[in-house]
Amino acid sequence: xxxxxxxxxxxxxxxxxxxxxxxxxxxxxxxxxxxxxxxxxxxxxxxxxxxxxxxxxxxxxxxxxxxxxxxxxxxxxxxxxxxxxxxxxxxxxxxxxxxxxxxxxxxxxxxxxxxxxxxxxxxxxxxxxxxxxxxxxxxxxxxxxxxxxxxxxxxxxxxxxxxxxxxxxxxxxxxxxxxxxxxxxxxxxxxxxxxxxxxxxxxxxxxxxxxxxxxxxxxxxxxxxxxxxxxxxxxxxxxxxxxxxxxxxxxx
Amino acid sequence: xxxxxxxxxxxxxxxxxxxxxxxxxxxxxxxxxxxxxxxxxxxxxxxxxxxxxxxxxxxxxxxxxxxxxxxxxxxxxxxxxxxxxxxxxxxxxxxxxxxxxxxxxxxxxxxxxxxxxxxxxxxxxxxxxxxxxxxxxxxxxxxxxxxxxxxxxxxxxxxxxxxxxxxxxxxxxxxxxxxxxxxxxxxxxxxxxxxxxxxxxxxxx
Numbered sequence: 301x302x303x304x305x306x307x308x309x310x311x312x313x314x315x316x317x318x319x320x321x322x323x324x325x326x327x328x329x330x331x332x333x334x335x336x337x338x339x340x341x342x343x344x345x346x347x348x349x350x351x352x353x354x355x356x357x358x359x360x361x362x363x364x365x366x367x368x369x370x371x372x373x374x375x376x377x378x379x380x381x382x383x384x385x386x387x388x389x390x391x392x393x394x395x396x397x398x399x400x401x402x403x404x405x406x407x408x409x410x411x412x413x414x415x416x417x418x419x420x421x422x423x424x425x426x427x428x429x430x431x432x433x434x435x436x437x438x439x440x441x442x443x444x445x446x447x448x449x450x451x452x453x454x455x456x457x458x459x460x461x462x463x464x465x466x467x468x469x470x471x472x473x474x475x476x477x478x479x480x481x482x483x484x485x486x487x488x489x490x491x492x493x494x495x496x497x498x499x500x501x502x503x504x505x506x507x508x509x510x511x512x513x514x515x516x517x518x519x520x521x522x523x524x525x526x527x528x529x530x531x532x533x534x535x536x537x538x539x540x541x542x543x544x545x546x547x548x549x550x551x552x
Numbered sequence: 553x554x555x556x557x558x559x560x561x562x563x564x565x566x567x568x569x570x571x572x573x574x575x576x577x578x579x580x581x582x583x584x585x586x587x588x589x590x591x592x593x594x595x596x597x598x599x600x601x602x603x604x605x606x607x608x609x610x611x612x613x614x615x616x617x618x619x620x621x622x623x624x625x626x627x628x629x630x631x632x633x634x635x636x637x638x639x640x641x642x643x644x645x646x647x648x649x650x651x652x653x654x655x656x657x658x659x660x661x662x663x664x665x666x667x668x669x670x671x672x673x674x675x676x677x678x679x680x681x682x683x684x685x686x687x688x689x690x691x692x693x694x695x696x697x698x699x700x701x702x703x704x705x706x707x708x709x710x711x712x713x714x715x716x717x718x719x720x721x722x723x724x725x726x727x728x729x730x731x732x733x734x735x736x737x738x739x740x741x742x743x744x745x746x747x748x749x750x751x752x753x754x755x756x757x
Contacts, residue, residue: 302670
């Protein structure tokens with residue numbers, strides 16, 4: 301049986317893992333390769349790296365981090381941030397990523413999804429969507445949550461899947477950083493609308509939140525950052541909770 | 553020292569495959585042309601993307617005939633396995649024809665692509681799976697799977713909506729639909745088993 305996945309997310313800046321609230325007050329949380337290796341040993345089903353470096357000068361530092369991770373960590377690696385073309389995507393895949401997520405650049409130029417899916421296959425293309433509640437629906441935001449687009453999240457996700465996105469990384473901006481739980485209404489609306497896997501992101505604070513994302517929201521995977529970095533919750537504790545709720549997981 | 557050539561057909565992550573094989577003691581050559589296969593004890597054919605695109609790249613780099621005539625242990629991974637067969641329903645591509653059968657879209661799947669860790673039902677013992685526990689999950693990411701004409705080549709299956717073929721073997725040609733290079737310690741064991749097979753084949757030659 302296919303297992304539900306638990307995925308730690310590492311924001312990488314200048315070759316280091318950082319975490320802030322709304323991209324400010326960044327705190328150094330360590331070396332990405334070390335942290336990724338620890339998570340893999342603790343049962344992470346996949347690792348997500350987001351390159352949040354503003355300057356493109358540091359791209360090579362980031363690609364080197366991806367390369368070193370792929371050399372030492374033998375679980376799937378999804379990489380996002382700074383991918384604006386199929387050539388950018390190729391560089392990330394060649395560095396050792398298995399999947400690549402696109403966000404702002406795809407909203408600005410939706411053909412990016414189509415081009416990447418044609419060249420590398422839809423299983424490599426993850427559409428990351430930052431969505432915020434707006435009177436009964438959800439609006440897509442870009443640029444790390446700073447720019448409202450006017451796009452309806454469900455419509456945009458449907459279009460992204462039609463264009464070749466093989467997976468959705470769905471972040472609720474209302475929940476992100478709150479530790480008050482995932483937006484299970486948003487998750488349910490998306491998982492009912494499409495038939496590609498959905499990764500739930502934003503709001504993980506307890507094991508029960510993760511269980512709700514899968515059972516109520518229909519998520520195929522749950523992603524979290526700070527609760528894992530700060531060892532507030534162990535990856536295996538999330539899996540034990542999911543298993544107790546009748547969800548198949550991979551225990552190590 | 554066992555020497556393994558990993559065929560580079562232009563897309564995808566070769567880093568983890570090469571590192572996984574090196575950990576098992578192999579020396580790796582990234583083969584960009586058929587000439588790079590010289591001296592190898594075994595060959596890995598990886599693959600991401602569509603079978604059609606992968607086949608076109610193999611044609612452009614003149615790998616088709618060398619692969620068809622290869623007499624070394626050959627491991628196909630994911631699309632690399634799919635290329636072993638005659639044709640693919642994905643964009644109607646013709647493939648290498650090393651084994652009889654087609655590549656079909658996963659039918660009855662709850663969601664596609666099939667992404668994540670899923671377990672194998674190993675139907676017959678194979679050296680590739682020595683040391684692998686019964687319920688060990690492996691990492692899959694694909695929407696198509698192989699449908700061999702000859703059921704005797706099927707080594708393992710996996711259930712997703714319905715059972716599909718997860719591993720095949722015909723003599724020295726062996727293929728897996730999952731990604732051993734992304735499947736943690738069990739995946740590394742599969743790669744190590746392949747390295748051992750290549751070493752034994754070289755010693756016997």
